[in-house]
Amino acid sequence: MTVLIGYDLNRPGQDYSDLSAKIKSFGAWWHCLDSTWIVKTELAPVQVRDALLPLLDANDEVFVVDITGQAAAWVGFKDNCQTWLKDNL
Secondary structure (H helix, E strand, O other): OEEEEEEEOOOOOOOOHHHHHHHHHOOOEEEEEOOEEEEEOOOOHHHHHHHHHHHOOOOOEEEEEEOOOOOOOOOOOOHHHHHHHHHHO
16 A cells, blocks of 8 residues: 655644654655655555554644555656656555
């Protein structure tokens, strides 16, 4: 499964390095936009969300959606970002 994770982290100055590490632990990942990740994982979107919840503040927002096999288009990314998308979407 390939999931897209988007978030707004609303607490200024908060250290979210544990959140990034957790997302990376789910599987092969793409992170070429500030608050957006794409991850190839065996987990369902609800499982990804639930795994991230302990690392979020109460006013943070997170969105996880299955994008497996969905059409995609993009522009302006560096070669390594485009290559990951071509190889994994």
